[in-house]
Every structure is written in structure tokens, then in C-alpha cells.
Amino acid sequence: LNFAISDLRAENVSAGDAAVMGDLLRSELVKTGAFNVIEKQNMEKVLAEHAFQQTGCTSEECAVKLGKLLNVQRMGVGSFGKLLDAYFLNLRVVDIETGQVAVADSAEGKTVSDLKTAVRDMARRLAEAVQ
Numbered sequence: 007l008n009f010a011i012s013d014l015r016a017e018n019v020s021a022g023d024a025a026v027m028g029d030l031l032r033s034e035l036v037k038t039g040a041f042n043v044i045e046k047q048n049m050e051k052v053l054a055e056h057a058f059q060q061t062g063c064t065s066e067e068c069a070v071k072l073g074k075l076l077n078v079q080r081m082g083v084g085s086f087g088k089l090l091d092a093y094f095l096n097l098r099v100v101d102i103e104t105g106q107v108a109v110a111d112s113a114e115g116k117t118v119s120d121l122k123t124a125v126r127d128m129a130r131r132l133a134e135a136v137q
Contacts, residue, residue: 007041007042019093038129066105080108081100092116095125
């Protein structure tokens with residue numbers, strides 16, 4: 007199953023923090039063995055060739071367009087943000103063929119260690135749910 011994660015929308019965190027969280031999620035999804043995860047650099051190359059801007063691509067409609075360009079069956083879109091003293095990663099997995107959200111999940115933590123564990127658990131849940 008070909009899978010890609012769009013840039014996560016940064017909510018009350020830096021764009022750099024959101025990018026790091028996206029990379030962490032990609033790595034954890036690869037570790038599950040359930041997906042062929044498209045590398046960020048390959049995504050950017052394909053999107054540049056098609057002059058497609060993924061910034062702000064958080065809707066299901068945008069995910070479908072992006073997924074078709076990348077030739078993936080599932081596309082993850084969502085956000086990484088901070089609320090009070092906790093961090094949250096929210097992700098929706100869109101089925102590119104139907105345009106429907108196949109699964110939605112979230113991870114939260116107060117420390118980097120908490121977040122890493124929560125993202126690892128999220129990746130496992132996504133692998134089970136999307137199979």
C-alpha cells in the first residue's frame with residue numbers, strides 16, 4: 007500500500023517542529039512494514055514537477071489531488087500543535103480512490119519522549135486500521 011504524509015499544519019508551534027513531527031511519523035509508519043511510505047524528498051520532487059503547492063493541503067479534496075499526483079492509495083493529512091502544556095498530532099488518512107477518510111487518529115504528549123511513544127503507538131494503530 008503506497009502511503010504519503012502531507013506537510014502537517016503547524017498550530018501554535020513552529021513550521022520546523024511540524025516538519026520534524028511529520029518525519030517522525032513517516033519513520034514510525036515505515037517501521038510497521040505495512041506501507042510503502044513515500045519519502046519527503048521524492049514527494050517534493052514530484053510536486054515541483056507538477057507545480058503543486060502542498061502548503062495548506064489539509065482537506066480531503068486536496069489530499070485526493072495530491073495522492074493522485076504521488077500515485078499513492080492513502081494520504082495522511084493533519085496538524086501538529088500545542089494546547090496549554092501538551093502537544094497534539096492529529097491525522098486523517100484519506101482513501102485516494104473514494105476521497106473518504108478511512109481512519110482518523112491522534113497522539114499527544116508533554117515531552118519529546120511522550121510524543122515519540124505516542125507516535126509509535128499511532129503508527130501501529132494506523133497500520134492495523136488501514137490493512
